[in-house]
Amino acid sequence: MASISIKGLTKSFNAGDDAPAAVSQLDLDIKDNQFVTLLGPSGCGKTTTLRMIAGYIVPDAGTIHVNGRLISAPGNVVPPDQRGMGMVFQNYAVWPHKTVYQNVVFGLKLRKIPAAQLKAKMEETLALVNLTGLEQRYPNELSGGQQQRVALARSLVVEPEILLLDEPLSNLDAKLRENMRVELKRLQRRTGITFVYVTHDQAEALALSDHIAVIHGGRLQQYGTPQDVYARPANRVVADFMGLVNLVPAKVAGPGTLEAAGGLKLQVALPDGIKTGDSVEVSIRPENIQLSVGGTGARATISERTFLGNITEYYASLDPGPTLRVQTHPAQVFAVGDKVTVEIDATQCSVFRSSAL
Amino acid sequence: MSVQAIGPPIRVRGPRTRLRFEHFVMGGAILCLIVLVVLPLLTLLLGSVRGEQGMSLENFTEVLSNRLYVNALKNSLILGAWTGLFSLIIGVSLAWAVSRTDVPGKGLIQVTASLSYLSPPFLTAIAFVYLFSPNAGLINVLVRDVLGLPFLTFNVFSMAGLVLVTVLHTFPFVYLLASSALLSVDASYEEAAQILGASKLRTALSVTAPLVAPAILSGTLLAFVNAISLFGSQAIIGLPGRIVTLPTRIYALFDYPPEYGLASALSLLFVVITVVALYLQRAFLARRSYVTLGGKGARPQLMSLGPARWLVFGFVVLTFVVAIVLPYSTLIAVSFSKSWGLDFWKGLTLQNYKFILFEYNVTQRAILNSLGLATVAATIAVLLGAIIGWIDLRTRLPGRKLLDYFALIPLGLPGIVVAVALIQFWLAMPLALYGTLAILLLAYVGRYIPLGVRAANSSLRQIDPALEESAQILGASWLTTMREVTLPLIRPGLFAGWLLVFVPVIQELSASILLFSSSSITLAVAVYNLYETGYIEPVAALAIVNMIIIGAAIFVANKLGGGRIASRSGATQGLAS
Ligand SMILES: Nc1ncnc2c1ncn2[C@@H]1O[C@H](COP(=O)(O)OP(=O)(O)OP(=O)(O)O)[C@@H](O)[C@H]1O
Ligand SMILES: [Mg+2]
Numbered sequence: 001m002a003s004i005s006i007k008g009l010t011k012s013f014n015a016g017d018d019a020p021a022a023v024s025q026l027d028l029d030i031k032d033n034q035f036v037t038l039l040g041p042s043g044c045g046k047t048t049t050l051r052m053i054a055g056y057i058v059p060d061a062g063t064i065h066v067n068g069r070l071i072s073a074p075g076n077v078v079p080p081d082q083r084g085m086g087m088v089f090q091n092y093a094v095w096p097h098k099t100v101y102q103n104v105v106f107g108l109k110l111r112k113i114p115a116a117q118l119k120a121k122m123e124e125t126l127a128l129v130n131l132t133g134l135e136q137r138y139p140n141e142l143s144g145g146q147q148q149r150v151a152l153a154r155s156l157v158v159e160p161e162i163l164l165l166d167e168p169l170s171n172l173d174a175k176l177r178e179n180m181r182v183e184l185k186r187l188q189r190r191t192g193i194t195f196v197y198v199t200h201d202q203a204e205a206l207a208l209s210d211h212i213a214v215i216h217g218g219r220l221q222q223y224g225t226p227q228d229v230y231a232r233p234a235n236r237v238v239a240d241f242m243g244l245v246n247l248v249p250a251k252v253a254g255p256g257t258l259e260a261a262g263g264l265k266l267q268v269a270l271p272d273g274i275k276t277g278d279s280v281e282v283s284i285r286p287e288n289i290q291l292s293v294g295g296t297g298a299r300a301t302i303s304e305r306t307f308l309g310n311i312t313e314y315y316a317s318l319d320p321g322p323t324l325r326v327q328t329h330p331a332q333v334f335a336v337g338d339k340v341t342v343e344i345d346a347t348q349c350s351v352f353r354s355s356a357l
Numbered sequence: 358m359s360v361q362a363i364g365p366p367i368r369v370r371g372p373r374t375r376l377r378f379e380h381f382v383m384g385g386a387i388l389c390l391i392v393l394v395v396l397p398l399l400t401l402l403l404g405s406v407r408g409e410q411g412m413s414l415e416n417f418t419e420v421l422s423n424r425l426y427v428n429a430l431k432n433s434l435i436l437g438a439w440t441g442l443f444s445l446i447i448g449v450s451l452a453w454a455v456s457r458t459d460v461p462g463k464g465l466i467q468v469t470a471s472l473s474y475l476s477p478p479f480l481t482a483i484a485f486v487y488l489f490s491p492n493a494g495l496i497n498v499l500v501r502d503v504l505g506l507p508f509l510t511f512n513v514f515s516m517a518g519l520v521l522v523t524v525l526h527t528f529p530f531v532y533l534l535a536s537s538a539l540l541s542v543d544a545s546y547e548e549a550a551q552i553l554g555a556s557k558l559r560t561a562l563s564v565t566a567p568l569v570a571p572a573i574l575s576g577t578l579l580a581f582v583n584a585i586s587l588f589g590s591q592a593i594i595g596l597p598g599r600i601v602t603l604p605t606r607i608y609a610l611f612d613y614p615p616e617y618g619l620a621s622a623l624s625l626l627f628v629v630i631t632v633v634a635l636y637l638q639r640a641f642l643a644r645r646s647y648v649t650l651g652g653k654g655a656r657p658q659l660m661s662l663g664p665a666r667w668l669v670f671g672f673v674v675l676t677f678v679v680a681i682v683l684p685y686s687t688l689i690a691v692s693f694s695k696s697w698g699l700d701f702w703k704g705l706t707l708q709n710y711k712f713i714l715f716e717y718n719v720t721q722r723a724i725l726n727s728l729g730l731a732t733v734a735a736t737i738a739v740l741l742g743a744i745i746g747w748i749d750l751r752t753r754l755p756g757r758k759l760l761d762y763f764a765l766i767p768l769g770l771p772g773i774v775v776a777v778a779l780i781q782f783w784l785a786m787p788l789a790l791y792g793t794l795a796i797l798l799l800a801y802v803g804r805y806i807p808l809g810v811r812a813a814n815s816s817l818r819q820i821d822p823a824l825e826e827s828a829q830i831l832g833a834s835w836l837t838t839m840r841e842v843t844l845p846l847i848r849p850g851l852f853a854g855w856l857l858v859f860v861p862v863i864q865e866l867s868a869s870i871l872l873f874s875s876s877s878i879t880l881a882v883a884v885y886n887l888y889e890t891g892y893i894e895p896v897a898a899l900a901i902v903n904m905i906i907i908g909a910a911i912f913v914a915n916k917l918g919g920g921r922i923a924s925r926s927g928a929t930q931g932l933a934s
Binding site for chain 2: 056081083084085091096106107151
């Protein structure tokens, strides 16, 4: 229903000191009907970005278009109440002095919806988020999950074209979070609303998103599908942030050939501009390493074993060389001290220049 | 749920810089503050350096060298010092009794402190004159002529008398701050000292005392500032005893022809004293924070006083009698007597009330004026406070800290100084405000705006900005957000602030005395004028009417506020923070 196009968005607080900008030169194209996640570590500028999209924070530079309409440019910023977006806050921000009904109906009243339509709309929305029957409760009589639903309903009832969510699940317990995750995804599909979702939880981002924007230090690092971001990280920072990874230093021995310490050899597609003799880092996911006894390949010794239920994790020390984290099917059992051979699925590895960050 | 337009959607408008309603509201509030506080103060400053020809410091030289003014300064400081000392002694004793001992009648202590704080000091002063004026004071007559013990008489028209009357109003400042500090000292601090072998006394001196000292000092300084700022008691008791203080000397400078330059210079000198005292007070209060940092379980240990507790109880009762029973029963007795004297009870009458309410044509006007002014002033002070607090906490407006600071300045301005500044400012303006209700309103709002700002500020702080933001994103304008979200949420706090302004305004005398005219006369001024004219019995009747109106107004305001009482601690927070 709505696309968002962000160009060169920049914001720094305390212009005076030379602290890095909270958000700098951010470009982002969000298509209709998408679930897009802004993902990154604490303090990387996710909330700042979201609040600039909503209009609460005035950017220092850059533009924001919604459906091709300019809504934010330096010196020309449409205030939040005229952007027609919805937002769900981390702490819900459900009004404590209004009942569930009054909270949800607020936006409809502002839009002067006729009574009959209003009633139908309210019933539909409350049913959608499973709040039917709780209309007359005050927020302090609701559980955290229910308050969360009120916040959602309040934003959804006015059918915004864009819904902004700032870590909406982070205050819920693990079980509830899981449930709400599924509900949110379902909701987004059913309504077709464009969701911009902020989280620092990469598992959540992978599970929910159509596209993930990985942000670090106020800069966009990579923007792509979850599969892309996970399997083809654009740089070391992204690789490191998206789950467990082994970052192994290596040298380019020839075209498409890498040599790492411990006799590890890999045939990989090299990024442009990397020549023979360059120092690089290879990122290898633990699930892309095979351990075997007596195979061909680099030799390693098991130095630690952790049983995790659905998988077993080993630390395999290449001799001489780095220690790799390896995840295997639990049926495959090695003992600490066992000599093993390491095989790596090179198609799933990424190579970065050593100097990169 | 299908996505289709439901009624008129909120339009996504193109960017356009334009002034919105809230900009006008904020601008208006800032302008108000400038007109109320900043410009009058600047006028005061200018007035003080305006000499016979051009700018000069001659007013200051005069004020600092002429015995007339130096004496006033000296008397004010002496009054402040003694009042501070006795407020400290009484306040700390009562606070200690309430929070650390098993003394009976703790409720009585609370009641005494609250009532003493709420009583207009000029009424207490008048009551004490009825009892202790050197010749006709009832108690003096009794001990001298009936009991034949002339050495037991007490002349209220003396520094001692002035201190006595003032302390009755100021000790609650120390009491309230000290008792809340004592109650918040975690018992474990004291237990820790005792387990190391410290005696009770040693513990009190080496552990408890240092912990609560900042709060006590802070309360004492508040008592000091308050004491020296009171015009009514210093005029009623000081002037007959030839004890001229800063407020009464400034007042005298307005006798024809008014000496604006000298009045301004003296006012500034006055402000320097109050500001220094308040600065110290804030510094002490800031150090208080570590008291409450302790632990969660503040379970102060109660000391068993044994039979001595009746002695302490006696002290409590004595305070109650002197501060409340004596003044009010005296006023009541005088108001019903034909002629005040030893055998007043022989001729009781309602004539004084009849005269005051129906024949003396000032009373009804004064009542209406005071009620109207207090209601309007409290409402404006609180609303302005809400806007200023909101600007400070919710916007990134450059200079908003300065705004907040300006709004606090009046805390350091004695009423009479506010009056001196306003008179000069508005006389210089083309608007003829002098002598109207409007100038009184300006004085009251200006003087009490800090209470409004504090009340709004502390309530706003407790409200997550996201609550406002979520209304905004749904399309609510600033006004709608305020009306639907912000104001309902801070209403209890604002209401407490409203009462906090209403109560002092309805008994305000220090500024009113220079600003009123016969049409804009207020209750407190009416009482003071009638007293000055030499009436005795009708003054008491008017004083009682005054008290009834104050009491009724507080009662009604409390009812309207849904039982939310401007709690006693709230009262000092407003003044202390
Ligand atoms: N109002 C503000 N004033 C000054 N600095 C701010 C402000 N808001 C954010 N910042 C700074 O900007 C940077 C980005 O903050 P932001 O809130 O966007 O981070 P975030 O990615 O949302 O982090 P988190 O996951 O912890 O919520 C941080 O360094 C933060 O300290
Ligand atoms: Mg955040």
